[in-house]
Amino acid sequence: MKRIGLVGVGSMGCNHARVLRELGGVGDLIICDTNSKLVNGISQKYRIASCYKSVFEMMRKEKLDGVVLSTPTDTHYEIAKSILEYEVPLLIEKPISQNCNQAEELVSRFRDKKIPLMIGYVERFNPVIHQLKQVIVDIGIDKVLHINLLRIGPFPVRSSLHTDGVVLDLSTHDLDIIHFLFGLKIARVFMTTRMGEKADIYARALLEIGNDITASCEWSWISPQRKRFVEVFTSKGCLVADLSRQDLFFYNHAPTDLDGDQDHFKLLQFGKFQNEFTKFSVTKKEPLKEELIYFLKMIDNEAGDNSNQPVALMRILEKLYESSHSRGYVDTNECYAEY
Ligand SMILES: NC(=O)c1ccc[n+]([C@@H]2O[C@H](COP(=O)([O-])OP(=O)(O)OC[C@H]3O[C@@H](n4cnc5c(N)ncnc54)[C@H](O)[C@@H]3O)[C@@H](O)[C@H]2O)c1
Numbered sequence: 001m002k003r004i005g006l007v008g009v010g011s012m013g014c015n016h017a018r019v020l021r022e023l024g025g026v027g028d029l030i031i032c033d034t035n036s037k038l039v040n041g042i043s044q045k046y047r048i049a050s051c052y053k054s055v056f057e058m059m060r061k062e063k064l065d066g067v068v069l070s071t072p073t074d075t076h077y078e079i080a081k082s083i084l085e086y087e088v089p090l091l092i093e094k095p096i097s098q099n100c101n102q103a104e105e106l107v108s109r110f111r112d113k114k115i116p117l118m119i120g121y122v123e124r125f126n127p128v129i130h131q132l133k134q135v136i137v138d139i140g141i142d143k144v145l146h147i148n149l150l151r152i153g154p155f156p157v158r159s160s161l162h163t164d165g166v167v168l169d170l171s172t173h174d175l176d177i178i179h180f181l182f183g184l185k186i187a188r189v190f191m192t193t194r195m196g197e198k199a200d201i202y203a204r205a206l207l208e209i210g211n212d213i214t215a216s217c218e219w220s221w222i223s224p225q226r227k228r229f230v231e232v233f234t235s236k237g238c239l240v241a242d243l244s245r246q247d248l249f250f251y252n253h254a255p256t257d258l259d260g261d262q263d264h265f266k267l268l269q270f271g272k273f274q275n276e277f278t279k280f281s282v283t284k285k286e287p288l289k290e291e292l293i294y295f296l297k298m299i300d301n302e303a304g305d306n307s308n309q310p311v312a313l314m315r316i317l318e319k320l321y322e323s324s325h326s327r328g329y330v331d332t333n334e335c336y337a338e339y
């Protein structure tokens with residue numbers, strides 16, 4: 001049974017506390033948050049072994065097998081460095097840090113000391129993303145034309161002050177999904193943003209993936225409805241994945257009039273398609289639970305780095321901002337160097 005520390009028990013940390021408490025492999029759960037009201041609430045709700053207000057005190061006093069870090073992103077770098085001093089495996093909520101330099105330093109330091117470091121890209125553990133990947137393989141990646149990623153909703157409810165904008169908050173999930181689905185590099189990016197008082201609150205991005213696939217992304221905190229969708233347009237039909245409901249549909253381009261012309265685009269243009277669709281059966285699982293199970297395996301050296309390229313993701317994120325300032329496309333091939 002493992003002794004796990006959880007730093008930050010706000011909106012996301014609460015979910016970690018609930019799921020960690022459900023996991024058979026976790027014995028003592030120790031929590032830490034600067035907000036004592038939250039700490040009291042969580043410790044009454046879940047079986048918590050001890051509570052701390054300071055991460056330094058927690059690390060000094062407790063012998064831990066792993067730590068989950070779920071504080072605001074601008075605190076990740078300093079807290080992660082102090083946890084590393086105790087050589088304890090760490091799961092950091094996404095994104096790893098506020099900028100590339102911090103991400104590079106953290107990844108190198110953990111790698112040098114051979115301490116497991118995982119970043120909470122929870123969509124990698126969403127069963128609908130796994131099913132989508134399998135169907136893309138079955139159809140053939142060479143048939144993929146375009147991918148549309150939608151991650152929109154109202155402003156996040158947070159219990160403390162964050163300095164992030166919507167792009168830092170949401171984009172790396174989708175960049176990670178693209179890497180996971182296709183195993184290809186993102187080659188060029190373009191982004192336009194809408195600023196709020198302090199940070200970006202809405203963004204649209206266009207990406208070029210590998211040699212041939214294009215992508216469009218929408219990241220929003222100003223949309224009334226929460227939606228998480230991935231649509232993959234292929235020359236054989238369109239796949240629509242609803243990440244929240246864990247539903248996957250395939251809208252088949254079935255020709256209604258086989259007059260010898262097999263050009264799918266021409267057939268689409270002249271309305272010679274039936275819109276048949278198939279709903280795949282997806283076995284629903286809680287992605288956060290799968291992610292934490294993976295982390296426990298990493299602690300035991302039973303699961304390796306799941307290659308979510310945290311540094312490349314942060315570099316691409318900076319290129320997205322560069323593009324929104326320069327108002328032009330920016331090359332991202334160099335983002336993959338070294339990592
Ligand atoms: N994976 C996902 O889908 C997902 C979803 C939401 C948030 N997140 C990430 O989770 C992290 C936390 O976001 P949130 O929405 O839960 O924020 P939040 O503000 O609700 O919670 C953060 C908590 O950290 C505490 N805290 C701040 N500084 C601290 C310190 N030095 N030591 C101990 N506790 C400290 C705060 O008191 C607060 O309770 C962010 O990095 C965010 O990007 C990930």
